[in-house]
Amino acid sequence: MEHTTPDPNPRPVANRLFDNDDFHRRANADDALRAYFRWADVEWDExxxxxxxxxxxxxFLVNSIVYKLGSRASANAYDHQTLEAARRAGKPWAPPSCLFEITTEFGVQHVMAMPYIVSDGTDADPDALARMFKDAGDEIDFTNYSVINGQPIVIDGCTVRRGSWYA
Ligand SMILES: Nc1ncnc2c1ncn2[C@@H]1O[C@H](COP(=O)(O)OP(=O)(O)OP(=O)(O)O)[C@@H](O)[C@H]1O
Ligand SMILES: [Mg+2]
Incomplete structure (x- = not known):
């Protein structure tokens, strides 16, 4: 649909849904380490x-922040670097994220942190969805984004194709 007049009540863009400063204050290396211990079956932590x-x-969810771990070494770095570049470019589908490095006897393990993003039951706005696919390619399936207030938000940047916005 073509909008010819400005929307008097614009929907808050996802970029503002997740406050960068608040996220970076809350994501922390201690909680990343706790997620690692749990993932590696070193420690049971309620x-x-x-x-x-x-x-x-x-x-894993720790103190309301999501920490992700896996055995494919490049996944977390690709995910974080892609989302960070998209966020810098102002893409409304990109949440903030950060990366922690844990040095273990087996080498370095990356832990990616991001906000906990759960769909609120609204339908994805068709324009916003089309823009996300145009920016990021159509390999993103519905398990890899959530929808908040009509705005699709990527929760797994691994299938995001890096477009001209990537820098
Ligand atoms: N930020 C988040 N907020 C809420 N749930 C999340 C978040 N990140 C991941 N999840 C949940 O964890 C699942 C696995 O995460 P993710 O998709 O990143 O792993 P993956 O191994 O890269 O996935 P894939 O199988 O798509 O390659 C997601 O499908 C989703 O259910
Ligand atoms: Mg996924």
Whole structure:
């Protein structure tokens, strides 16, 4: 649909749904380490909650932040670098994220942190969805994004194709 007049009540863009400063204050190396211990079966920690299992990675919730770990070494770095570039470019489908490095006897393990993003039951706005696919390619399937207030938000940047916005 073509909008010819400005929307008097614009929907808040996803970029503002997740406050960068707040996210970076809350995501921390201690909680990343707790997720790692749980993932590696070193320690049972009641405050580390498993919330998802993908083909490559397991997602844990610790103090309301998602920490992801997996055995494919490049997944977390690709995901984080892609989302970070998209966010810098102002893409409304990109949440903030950060990467922690844990040095283990087997080498370096990356842990990616991102906000906990759960669909609120609204339908994806067709324009917003089309823009996300145009930016990021059509390999993103519905298990890899959530929808908040009509705005699709990527929760797994591994299938995002890096477009001209990537820098
Ligand atoms: N930020 C998040 N908020 C809420 N749930 C999440 C988040 N990140 C991941 N999850 C849950 O964990 C699952 C696995 O995470 P993710 O898709 O990142 O792993 P993956 O191994 O890369 O997936 P795939 O199987 O698509 O390759 C997701 O399908 C989702 O259910
Ligand atoms: Mg996935």
């Amino acid at each position: 405050e580390v909650q498993k919330i998802g299992q993908g083909e490559d990675r397991t997602a």
